[in-house]
Amino acid sequence: MKKLIYLAFVLVTFASCSTAVIINEETPSVDTGVNPDSWAVIPAGPFYYGMHALPESIDYDYEMMITDVTNLQYSNYLNEALAKETISIVDGNVMGFYPGEPFDNYKHEWEIKAGDYLHMPFTEPGCHVKMLDGKFTVDKGFENHPVVMVTWYGARAYAQFYGYRLPTEKEWAKAARGTDLRAYPWGDEINEHYTNYGSSHNALQRLYGGNISRTIPVGYFNGTTYGDFETIDNRSPYGLYDMGGNVWQWLSDDYSKVHYRYMRGGSFTNYEYNIFVWARNDAGADFYNINIGFRCARDIVKAEPVVEGSEITEEIAE
């Protein structure tokens, strides 16, 4: 009997050591009704920054995408960029030029010289943007999921291609928190009805069962009831969805002495303390992962910003 128990223990241990990839390449499509091409205006003015809520201010209006960039948006960009030869394909990787950065020769600082850098390893598991017959396409059902497996270089290149930019940490923080002291973009509470994070059960897995996708479509948590699962609208005070949870978001800042690239928002793998509006993460600019994406910011050039629906416009006007 003892031997049997021992054998069973060993078998279970080895079985659970499997390195099989669990991310599938197809998932049921879910229409959230949120348009990822929409932007929201973040007005100039004071706000509270960081865990210690220090008074800060941004003295210009700017816009940010109301959702993370989706797989479909990124795939379309890759096709356009490939046609215009601003990117290249090398051994299953999207590569692109980066002009380099000033080097301070500080302890642990690595130098980033001008050259071609990795944007997206599209042949690696976990990447839902694929290349078929020379064209980039998206795994079925993942079109409106946030793009992941994209490096900071890849995120920057996307933004630059369309005349946008990545938001700075402060821009992101104001867009997420607004002008009050909330801990999460939607308020001070968190549970599985607000967002996709480490302590929630993946909403798509609830809906369709099985071990399917770990990201969920952008704008999923908008108050809609999917099946018998109710979501709560998780928009930030300025109308941005998913500023906490789902995927980390690359930001633009390059601080002196280091070349880490910072991220905010937390992801589906993280517990709640990573979802706080002040929580930061960072990695090398060429790092990519299944839980890192981005959204863009842009300066306001038009008198009337394009925003989604009248609600946001009214909110801003208030």
Next chain:
Amino acid sequence: MNRFNYLFTSTKGLILTAISLVAIETAIFQTLSGPMVEWGIRDLTVKWLGMDLNPAERAGRIIMLYHTIAMAIVAIEVYMMTSVVPMRKHEQKNINLLVTVGYIMAMVFGLAFAYWGHNFAFHGLFLVGQSLVFFSGVLLAIAFNPWKKEYYVTNKDYAHFKSGMDMERMAFFVMAVAMLISAGYGAVTGSFWSNGHETFLAEDLIRDPNKTHLQKAIVGHLHIMVTLVAVSITLVVGRRLEFKGLFHKIAMPFMIVGTMVISGGVWSVVWSPNAHTFIYIGSIGVMFSALMLVIYSWKKLIHDNSIELGYKKPNVFQKIKALVHDPLKFGPTWQMVFMNFTVSGIGIFMAIKLEDIFRVWPAREERITLTGHWHILAAIIATIILMYYADIAGIKGKARKWFGWVMIIGSDIAFASMTIYSMKRLFIPQEVAQQGLMNTTMLLADFGLGALLVTTAILLGWKLFDLFKGDGVWKKEAADPELKTTRTSNPVLNLKKENEFNSEGGEQ
């Protein structure tokens, strides 16, 4: 002696009280994080106990929680030291009284402040508690004064200076003084709270190139405090295992110099870019000293247990059997060896490969490895304390073996799993393929820690049950409260004064 006096004045009772309070605190507060959140247990705890968990104050709460547990652990070590190191009875009594009142005040009012609204009177009383613990440390350092002639060694088997001054006592003294200065680092910086210094968790600053002096002081403070707690338990375990002879004579100078260098190195983090060089040199001294203890104690265990097992000329396998015969005696030093795989080894590997590997990973993953390695060190110290306590509690027979082996195997499985989990990207770079490894390591860690906690709960349950008996074991412990050990000096012999020292009855 009644039960109250047993629990709050006798060495064995005081240790039991402190372990029980830490166990209760751990049992409650572990429900606030990790998988307990998704299982809904956290919400139940918060609701039932009426806690106030403001998200913005999470870092502050965690810092308070760490301090309340640390004070109790320091108190346990103080009880052990005041029992095994010769000193006057009134010194032992005063030190134990102060540290007991101090750690209980710090624990009760610290938690009340952090988790049940912010009544600043409670914060004040938390500081009073910590101050009492500090003051007991001052008295402890005075009591350890190695220059007092009555504490010079009378048995030349113990490490000593030419004059006869006891080197082990000097090691205790240096550790106590270093701990007081290191506590001061935290206290002085804490006094700037909200006045130039803001609450932070050290792991969140790791990649910030612009740390302030106050931040560096706190990072140094937390590292050196855990280190000195480890130095202290190593010295206490050495006494328990009757450390002496050549290995003792080699170990103690390294321990004294190592403690001084590592402490100085950590303090100099605030202003010196070369601080880590001193920290590494000091670490080598302390770890080499611990290695001497391990070699000595394993040789002794093999020798003593071979006699008990009836081996006249034991072969290799019989030697191993003799070594592991008593897990409560073998366990503490084995944990010191195991620590090298999960703490020191990891630290050295990270330092060597910092730029190639760890700084390329996301900060949150480096953070897991960093917090993992010191949680493991703290937990290893806890298992050593628990094994020591089970030993002095007199557990015998199969219960002794079960307790010891569950402690060793459970904790080692858990800590090894956590180490692998925290460095999973080394083994499986693609995160999409890590789930299997994560499942396995989490399962094993939960299994190991669960076994550990259940075993501890059984031990404490037994002690609680015993307290209800009129003539329970507690009564015998109350009558014979001191920890049995050989002592490095015999002040009674030196001064020809009886009934004055804690060490009467101790063998040499």
